[in-house]
Amino acid sequence: MEKNEWYFEYEIQKNRPGLLGEITSLLGMLSINIITINGVENSRRGMLLLSEFDENIIRFKTILQMMETIKITKIRKPKLKDKLAVRHGKYIHTDVDDRKTFRFVRDELGLLVDFMAELFKQDGHKLIGIRGMPRVGKTESVVAASVCANKRWLFVSSTMLKQTVRNQLIDGEYGADTTYIMDGIVSTRRANEKHWQLIREIMQLPAVKIVEHPDIFVQTTEYSLDDFDYIIELRNFEEEEITYETFEQQQFSGESGLSMFDF
Template structure:
C-alpha cells in the first residue's frame, strides 16, 4: 500500500536524509519516489504492507528535533504531481479548489489538469488573460489524459460555436471545451440551448473564462468543481473588466 510521507527539516545537517532512509529500511518500508518540494521540505511515496509500520514511523519521529512530519496519508493526485515536479501546486487561500499556475509551470498544469480529466466527470474552469496559453494547455491535458477534445466554442484557430453534438462526441472518452466569452457574447439561441443540455450530461468539461459564463449565462457557480488560474507572472491580475470594454481582445486564448 502506498503512503505519502512529507516532512520539514528543523536542523539541516549532513545525513538527515540518510537517517530517515535508514529508519524506513529498519521498518521494512520501501521508498518509491522522493523529491525536495521547497527549502527544508521533502516528500516521499513509500510502500508498506502493514499499517502498524506506518504508525511506528509516526511515533518514532514524533519527538524528533531534527525533522517534523507534516503529512502521512494516502497519496493524492496533487501529492504525486508535487513530487514529480519538485515543487508544490499553489492553492488559493480563499478557495481550496482554486489552483494557481504561471507560464513557467505549464508542464505541471498539464499533468494536473490531465489527472483531473481522468477522474470521473469534473467541470474545470480555467481563468487567465488573453494569449497566456489556456487553450493549448487544455488540449495538451486532454492528450495526457488520453481523451478527445471537442470544441463546443472556441477561437483557437477560427471561431467555433456548435449548435449540436453527435453521440460520439458525448462519449466517456471526450472532453468538452467551452469558451465562456464566445458562448455568451456571441452565442445563438441554439448554442445557448446546447450549453444548458450538455451541462446536465456527466462528461468532463473545461470552461475557459468561467467568470463570464457564470455571470452572463445564468449558470450556478456550483457547476464548477475546480478552478485553474494561469498567469504570466505570479502578480499578474486577471481582470475581466477588460472584457466589458473590448472583449474582442480575448479572441485568442
C-alpha cells in the same frame, strides 16, 4: 496482504550529512518501501511510501517526532496534489478562502497539464473553470492535458483558430472520452439559443467540461460558480491581476481579424 500508499513530508530544521540516509534506513528496518522521493520547495522533502502494515507507519512517525533535525509536516494517505508535488518538486497552490481554486503561473505549465490530465482520467461528470489573461496558455494546456489523458477534445465555443460557436454535434462527438471546451466570453456574447441548448445537453453528459472565463459564463446563465468542481487560475506571474476588459475588447472589436465560424 495489500500494501497501502502513504505520503510523508518533512521540513529540515538542521541540515547535516547523513540525515536522509538515517530516515531511509529507518524505513527499511520497518519494511516500508520508498516509491518516489523529491524535494518539494525550500527545505522540505516529500516521499511516496508503500507499507503492508499501517502500524509500521505509526511507529515510523513516533520515532521521527523525537528527532530535532526534522519537523514532520504531513503523513497521510496521498492526495493528488501530494503525488504531483513529489513528481514535479513543486506544490500546487490553492486559494486560501476557496479550496477548490488552484493557482498556477506560466512556468508551471508542466505541473498544470499533469494536474488536469489526472482530473480528466477520472470517470463521470466534471466541470472545470479556468481563468487567465490572453495568450497565457489556457487552451493549449487543456488540449495537452486531454492528450496526456488519452481523451479527444472538442471546441464548443472558442477563439483558438476562429471565433467558433457550435449549435449541434454529430453522433461521433458524444462520449465520455471527449473533453468539451467552452469559452465563456464567446458563448455569452455571441451565441444564440441553439448554442445554449447544446451546452445544456453537454452538461448532462458523464464527461469533462472545461469553461474558460467561468466568471463571464455564469453572469447571464442558470449556472453558478458553485456548480464547478474545480477552478484553475493561470497567470504570467504570481502578482498578475486577471481582468476581462482588455480581453473582450480584443476579441470582439474586430482587431483580431477573426471571423465568426458557425456550425
